[in-house]
Amino acid sequence: xxxxxxxxxxxxxxxxxxxxxxxxxxxxxxxxxxxxxxxxxxxxxxxxxxxxxxxxxxxxxxxxxxxxxxxxxxxxxxxxxxxxxxxxxxxxxxxxxxxxxxxxxxxxxxxxxxxxxxxxxxxxxxxxxxxxxxxxxxxxxxxxxxxxxxxxxxxxxxxxxxxxxxxxxxxxxxxxxxxxxxxxxxxxxxxxxxxxxxxxxxxxxxxxxxxxxxxxxxxxxxxxxxxxxxxxxxxxxxxxxxxxxxxxxxxxxxxxxxxxxxxxxxxxxxxxxxxxxxxxxxxxxxxxxxxxxxxxxxxxxxxxxxxxxxxxxxxxxxxxxxxxxxxxxxxxxxxxxxxxxxxxxxxxxxxxxxxxxxxxxxxxxxxxxxxxxxxxxxxxxxxxxxxxxxxxxxxxxxxxxxxxxxxxxxxxxxxxxxxxxxxxxxxxxxxxxxxxxxxxxxxxxxxxxxxxxxxxxxxxxxxxxxxxxxxxxxxxxxxxxxxxxxxxxxxxxxxxxxxxxxxxxxxxxxxxxxxxxxxxxxxxxxxxxxxxxxxxxxxxxxxxxxxxxxxxxxxxxxxxxxxxxxxxxxxxxxxxxxxxxxxxxxxxxxxxxxxxxxxxxxxxxxxxxxxxxxxxxxxxxxxxxxxxxxxxxxxxxxxxxxxxxxxxxxxxxxxxxxxxxxxxxxxxxxxxxxxxxxxxxxxxxxxxxxxxxxxxxxxxxxxxxxxxxxxxxxxxxxxxxxxxxxxxxxxxxxxxxxxxxxxxxxxxxxxxxxxxxxxxxxxxxxxxxxxxxxxxxxxxxxxxxxxxxxxxxxxxxxxxxxxxxxxxxxxxxxxxxxxxxxxxxxxxxxxxxxxxxxxxxxxxxxxxxxxxxxxxxxxxxxxxxxxxxxx
Numbered sequence: 001x002x003x004x005x006x007x008x009x010x011x012x013x014x015x016x017x018x019x020x021x022x023x024x025x026x027x028x029x030x031x032x033x034x035x036x037x038x039x040x041x042x043x044x045x046x047x048x049x050x051x052x053x054x055x056x057x058x059x060x061x062x063x064x065x066x067x068x069x070x071x072x073x074x075x076x077x078x079x080x081x082x083x084x085x086x087x088x089x090x091x092x093x094x095x096x097x098x099x100x101x102x103x104x105x106x107x108x109x110x111x112x113x114x115x116x117x118x119x120x121x122x123x124x125x126x127x128x129x130x131x132x133x134x135x136x137x138x139x140x141x142x143x144x145x146x147x148x149x150x151x152x153x154x155x156x157x158x159x160x161x162x163x164x165x166x167x168x169x170x171x172x173x174x175x176x177x178x179x180x181x182x183x184x185x186x187x188x189x190x191x192x193x194x195x196x197x198x199x200x201x202x203x204x205x206x207x208x209x210x211x212x213x214x215x216x217x218x219x220x221x222x223x224x225x226x227x228x229x230x231x232x233x234x235x236x237x238x239x240x241x242x243x244x245x246x247x248x249x250x251x252x253x254x255x256x257x258x259x260x261x262x263x264x265x266x267x268x269x270x271x272x273x274x275x276x277x278x279x280x281x282x283x284x285x286x287x288x289x290x291x292x293x294x295x296x297x298x299x300x301x302x303x304x305x306x307x308x309x310x311x312x313x314x315x316x317x318x319x320x321x322x323x324x325x326x327x328x329x330x331x332x333x334x335x336x337x338x339x340x341x342x343x344x345x346x347x348x349x350x351x352x353x354x355x356x357x358x359x360x361x362x363x364x365x366x367x368x369x370x371x372x373x374x375x376x377x378x379x380x381x382x383x384x385x386x387x388x389x390x391x392x393x394x395x396x397x398x399x400x401x402x403x404x405x406x407x408x409x410x411x412x413x414x415x416x417x418x419x420x421x422x423x424x425x426x427x428x429x430x431x432x433x434x435x436x437x438x439x440x441x442x443x444x445x446x447x448x449x450x451x452x453x454x455x456x457x458x459x460x461x462x463x464x465x466x467x468x469x470x471x472x473x474x475x476x477x478x479x480x481x482x483x484x485x486x487x488x489x490x491x492x493x494x495x496x497x498x499x500x501x502x503x504x505x506x507x508x509x510x511x512x513x514x515x516x517x518x519x520x521x522x523x524x525x526x527x528x529x530x531x532x533x534x535x536x537x538x539x540x541x542x543x544x545x546x547x548x549x550x551x552x553x554x555x556x557x558x559x560x561x562x563x564x565x566x567x568x569x570x571x572x573x574x575x576x577x578x579x580x581x582x583x584x585x586x587x588x589x590x591x592x593x594x595x596x597x598x599x600x601x602x603x604x605x606x607x608x609x610x611x612x613x614x615x616x617x618x619x620x621x622x623x624x625x626x627x628x629x630x631x632x633x634x635x636x637x638x639x640x641x642x643x644x645x646x647x648x649x650x651x652x653x654x655x656x657x658x659x660x661x662x663x664x665x666x667x668x669x670x671x672x673x674x675x676x677x678x679x680x681x682x683x684x685x686x687x688x689x690x691x692x693x694x695x696x697x698x699x700x701x702x703x704x705x706x707x708x709x710x711x712x713x714x715x716x717x718x719x720x721x722x723x724x725x726x727x728x729x730x731x732x733x734x735x736x737x738x739x740x741x742x743x744x745x746x747x748x749x750x751x752x753x754x755x756x757x758x759x760x761x762x763x764x765x766x767x768x769x770x771x772x773x774x775x776x777x778x779x780x781x782x783x784x785x786x787x788x789x790x791x792x793x794x795x796x797x798x799x800x801x802x803x804x805x806x807x808x809x810x811x812x813x814x815x816x817x818x819x820x821x822x823x824x825x826x827x828x829x830x831x832x833x834x835x836x837x838x839x840x841x842x843x844x845x846x847x848x849x850x851x852x853x854x855x856x857x858x859x860x861x862x863x864x865x866x867x868x869x870x871x
Contacts, residue, residue, distance in 0.1 A: 026089035029063040029443070030098040032056050032075055040077050040102060042331045042348060044316045048072040048084065048260075053318065054148075054350050054441035055329045061443040063095075073098065074260065078296045078314060079282065081105045082259050105257050105266070122251035122267045128290040129241050136291050137223035139324045139362050142189040142410050146353040148441050149213035152345050152448065153178040159340030169475055176451045178345075179204035182211040183439060186219075186351075187411040190359070194219065195416060198424040200431050200439070205455025205462070208529075210424050210689065218330060218349045220313065222292060226735050233305050234801040234817075235736050237277045240269045241292070248278045256287070263287035275302050275812050277736065279313075291325055292317060304802055304815060309335040322358035327351055350441045355409030419619060419685045419698075426690040468493040496527040509586040512599040512637040512651050514575070515545020519586070530691050531561045541574065545639040550574045550605075561692035564622070565615040575603045575635065578656055578664075579762035583782050588768055594643045599651045600767055600782060604758065606630040620684035620698075624677045629715060632758065633668045656757065656783035659829035664757040664783070671756070672717035675708035701730030704745075710755060720753040723761070738800040741775070748790040760786040763793065763825060771850075771868035777823050778835060779854040779862045785830040797821040799841070816840045819870070821850065831857045841870030 032043040039060020046053030047066065056062045064073075068091045075083045080102040087098055155174050161167055183200040194216045203209040220227060225242035238248050252268040265285045271278045281297035298312040299305055311334045318328040333346040358364065405411055444452070461467050472493055482488040483504055490499045500523035509517040521539040534557040541550040552572025559565055577583070589601040608630035616622050637654050656664045683698035704727040710719030725747030732740040747761055763785065764776030771778060775795055800818040805811045821837035839850030848870025854862040 026068055026091065027063060027065055027095035028071075028073070028087060028089060028098060029061070029095045030100065032060045032062060032077070033099070033101045034080070035101070035103055037101070040080075042314065042329075042346075043075060043077040043080075043102070044329050045076075046074055046318060046328060048074050052352055053328050054352075055331070055348055057443050057445050057448075058346075059445050061445075063443045064441065065438060075100045075102060076259075076294070076316060077102055078284065078294050078316070079105060079266070081257070084260070105259075120252050122253035122265070123246075125253065125265050125267060125285055125290070126241070126245070126249075126251050129285050129292075130243065130245060132290045133223050133225075133241050133243065135361075136325075137221070138190060139359050140188075140190075140326065140356060141359045142187075142357040142412070143326065144185065144187045144353075144355040144405060144409050144411060145326070145351050147184050147186045147215035147218070148181070148350045148352075148439075149184070149211075149215060149218065149347060150181045150442055151178065151211075151213050151347040152176060153336075153343060154345055155341065155343040157340070157342040162339045167475070167477075167479060167481075169471075176204070176447070177343075179448055179451050179455075180211040180213055181436065181440065182213040182215075184215040186215045187405065187415065188219075189411050189413070189416055193411075193416040194421055195411070195418075196422045198422065198428050200435070201424065201428045202431065202436060203429070204452050205459055207429060207456070207459065210429055213347065214422055214687075215349065216421060218332075218347065220315075220330065222295065222315070228733075229305070229311075232308055232311060233277065233299075233303065234739065234799070235277050235304070235803070237279060237299060237303065238736070240279060240283050240295075240297070248272055248276050254282070259293070262293075264293050269297070271302075275304070275806055277303055281312075304806060304812075307336060307338045309337050320354055320356045322356050323362055323364055324356060324358045326354055326356060348442060352441070357410040419683060420688050421685045421696065422687040424687075424689050465494040496529075498525050499523065500525075505587055510590040510593055511586075511601050511603065512593060512639055513546065513603050513635050513654050514543025514548065515639040515641070517544070517586075518542050533558050539572075539574070543638075546635075560615075562688075563616055564693060564695075565613075567613045568611070570610040571608065573605065573607045576606050576758075578602050578604065578758045578783060579764075579786075580758070581762070581764060583762075583764050583766070584768070585772060588770055588772075592768055593651075597642050597644065597646050597649050597651060598767070599637075599654075602654055602656045602783065603635050605633045605635055616693075619686065620681040620695075622679040624679075626675045626677075627673075628675075629670070629672045629717075631668070631670050632666070632756070634665060656786070657781075658757065658760075658786055659784050660787060660789070660827075661757070666756045669718040669756065670716045671719045671759070672711045672714050673708060673719065673759075674711060675706065677704065677706045679704045697731075701728050703728050706747075710759065712754065719755055719759060720751070721749055721755040721759060722751040723747065723749050723759075725761075736803060738798055738803055740796065740798045742794070742796045743775070744792075744794040746790070746792050749788050752788055755788060757783075757786070760788050761791055762786045766866065769865065769867055771848075771866040774821065774848065774850065774866070774868060774870070777825070778821075778837060778850070778852045778866045779864055780823075780825070780833070780835070785825065785827050785833070787827045787829065789828050792824075792826040794824040795822070805840075815842055815845075817842045819848070819850070821852070837866075839866075839870075843870070846870070 032040045032045070034040050039056070041056060041058040041060060043056045043060065044053065045056065045062045045064065052064065052066060054062055054064055066089055068089050070086065070088045073085050073087055083100055083102060085098060085100065087096060089096055153176070155177050158172055158174055159168060180203045182198055185197045185199060187195045196214065196216050198211070201211040203211055222239045222241060225239055225244065226236045227239055228236045238245060240249055248271065250270045250272055254266040254268050256263055256265045265287060267283050267285060269283055270280050279297035279299055281295070283295045283297065284293040285291070286293045294316045296314045298310055300310050305311060311332065314331040315327060316329045317325045320326045328351055330349045331346060335344045336342065405415055472491055476490050478488055485503055485505070487503045488501050492498070502521050507518060507520055509519055511517065519539065519541045521537060523535060523537045525533060525535045527533040534555065536553070536555045538553045539551065550573050552570065552574045554568065554570040556566060556568035584600050592598040592600060608628060610626065610628045612624060612626045614622070614624045635654055637651060640651050658664050679702060681698055681702045682700040685696040685698055687694040687696065706725045708723040710721040711717050712720035725745055727743065727745030729743035734740060762783065763780060764773065765780035765782040766776070766778050767781065774797065798820050802815070802817045804818050805816055817840065819839050819841050821835070823835040825833040834855045835852050837850045837852040839848060841848035843849060846869055848868050850866045852864055852866060853860060
């Protein structure tokens, strides 16, 4: 034991002295080319025996910042022979230039034997790799690393209008539209815990913005069976080494070659069926250990990806201390085309400065001190890793606080108790060009240098009032689409204000209570630089048949984006549906009233004042407090005008029909109600910006509790009741089988001395062909089963994401996706009410059509088709 302790002290003192004596770091730079002398973009360059590494840029140039010393530099590119060069870095300001030309690797196939079953030997290799998948997936128990990410997106073609309707902003032109760099500390612990701290961030042309290059989003692990690609493909893709990969992939051994003293097999992977959710390309497997050495894979439109024509993923792994391998570099390249836009881009990530804790089952390799990459802050000394010598007993490290990484740099369980997955440092976007020149591991291309120079130099101009006014003059021009479909917005970008007015289709309405209605709603929004904002929305309304004028004004103020705090007030005299959730829109009601003689919308008048406050009490727990005082009056039909009179059919009175009460009519009265709604998402993860908090999801469902009380006697209030409900909702990702959504709630009125029909619990029904929300009931009457008693409500839908239709050749090209739904309600009046639905979504990319059948107490009572949006 004394010998071991002295050995540790010696190594620590030695490397500490070396680190402190190094005043300056040296620069190694150069270019990697192929046989033709052309630059090899995204080739891997690293210092042998360390995790110091980088990749070349699109032109093949690389740059490494290392301490003075003699190093062996390894140059790699997937499909090419690796090269190693020894170089001496001196403590001088002049960089060391080392150019390298790589040759295509010759993978020998002459000694390969065909297996007894006649299958390509690649199958035997891949079976071994699949068998070792779980081992390699879990061999690293935890790690910390620095991740540099550069992202670039270009537009090659920009339409004047999207789908011929929506104007494209005047400032959007062909060229680089997004260029950003970031440096983060990434921490990982099995099975899937991650935390990230963004140290540096740079966005071309916007010194106030923070990069979207989250390192955690780039953690694509091909040892996992399913590779998720949110926003590109809803099903995900099957890895070539997945447990079931042999059912989806063809493998072909293209040869084997020595690479840095290891025999590496080059295996071509292709789909067994062209449209399966799998990759095409090459995967390189290390002999004996059967781990992934590197890969170059891609997916295309054939794999049902959206908005991206081709997505290519390249990964390169490297050995790390502890007899494990870690990801050294990763690249995503893509071509984008859709709605008239065409472009391409890439994201490249370089991992360095690893601190690795191998899993307990991994046999340790011989201990050797390994220098890691230079630290991010130049003023700090170089960091080192000194692997401990094997021993049965060792001194326990002091336990770190839950928000601190332990002294050895490897995160423990306490560190991950906080659910903050990404924290962006306040001054991370304030680094100067000298800082970036020193720490940037991937040199900028000429195009990127030009983009930074141009956009950064004119940023002051773009922030000026004359420039923003010129853009506003173009973007504020009125179009027919603004008038009839989207509404019109007038923006003052310099003042961060906007004015909006709704389209004509929402201004002009018709119902049997007011007749022709002019409903004009204006909006004013003011945004501040720190993200705070407030809005004021006045609305005036006039019914030409009942000759009544109504007006209201609403205002809200979001004043704390970290605690997610906002307040609001609304007041006036206005009409309201009995169900305050507005189950039928004015436009749909207008169409059905005039053409089908169906007046589904039921209205009453209220003079009211409503106050609300919303905030996050603790992480995951959101609260909304509301107080509402209203004087409520009945309204009656004043017209029976329609465009298509149907014999033996007439409009119904403006009084909802309900199964629990003989009449829903009510006398004029006052009502003071107060409510609190608590929504809790256990284990909610979140992102911390310097000025805001962005909530993400968790593996747990969201639980919602509501309490609403009618306050009798206060301010002349006539209502006196108590209502409470409890609900749960969640989304379940089931891999290739698709995604499920469910919600369920139970509620009751335990005191109801005095209440009126608008105080009942209402359910979202639908009696029209059109559906604005497929998550509710689709055949249920709007008010028949509204209740003042106990109820149980549940909804379930499953989006198969093409699991069935993608197997049908003719339908596969249409990219339609199947969906199934179940809706359930139980009240004293409804009994057991059930709706079953099947449908198709993504029709013409945006539509969804379902067929529903309704059952009550096991008897079929209704059926119908519903059409809506289904992206």
